[in-house]
Amino acid sequence: MRRPSPLRLAISAIAVVTALSLAACAPTSRTEPPRGDWEVVDVVSVHGTELRYLTIVGVEPTEPPATANARLAAFLDEVGPAWRMPETIDVYVFPDRATLRDLTGFDTNGRALLELDAVISIHAADAHEVAHLLTVPVERPLRLGGLWLEGIAMYYTWPEVYFDEATLAERGLPPRLGAWYGMTVHGNAQAALARRELPALAPLAHGNRGWNALADTLTYPAAGSFVTHLLGAGHTDLARIAAFRAFLEDANRAADAEGVLASFERHMGLTLAQAEGLWHIFLADWDEAAARH
Structure with a gap:
């Protein structure tokens, strides 16, 4: 289970981000x-x-x-x-x-x-x-979509976004609105999985057509939860982050989804489908209540 680092808790006053703001925050x-x-x-x-x-x-x-x-x-x-x-x-x-x-x-x-x-x-x-x-990848044009761009941004900032008011008060953090009913990215993704509404990742791998067709309340938590799980729940794996950065740069050059999927496997060491399956297993065992204490 991924918990925010002490430094993240120290800077958790950073962003009062609601679902409305995230809906239009694409770079x-x-x-x-x-x-x-x-x-x-x-x-x-x-x-x-x-x-x-x-x-x-x-x-x-x-x-x-x-x-x-x-x-x-x-x-x-x-x-x-x-x-x-x-x-x-x-x-x-x-x-x-x-x-x-x-x-x-x-x-x-x-x-x-x-x-x-x-x-x-x-x-x-x-x-x-x-x-x-x-x-964000250095090269232009920017072809990568929200799954990757929002996913990595959410990886670093979701603890500041998702804690509800009670949890914030317990931890001595400023009160704010809890986005998506105050649940964590994993809690939201888990609930979407249970409703059979969790987005499949392959259609979101290239560009934003698939991303923009879905509700922000599904896409942003899914992206944040998946990338957080992929990069290591509970600790910072710098080697994994370096591999993901190399993937982003490489995948941004891909002309289609197949190119992105091949780049993912090349840099991350498993297919996107395999990573997605492991993520679903992680979500099935996620304890939302324990994540708040």
């Missing part, structure tokens, strides 16, 4: 920064990456920028070295969703702007979107 290659009058209010350097925190001039942030940026810095320190560390990451923090929509055109709570190495968000410290900047 984008748009190259225009947000409109508006922005100022850099905090800068932290982490492993050579300059993490710049920006707010709108004259708008009081909901949390001290230095405090929020320190949480993102802790996340970068833990996660970044295994992935791509940009020279700079610009974090644009908006006061609300309406302002973000007016200044960017995106009706979302948060999004990663890949070509700018930037994040736009209404959350004071949105680690989920920062994770996209670190983990």
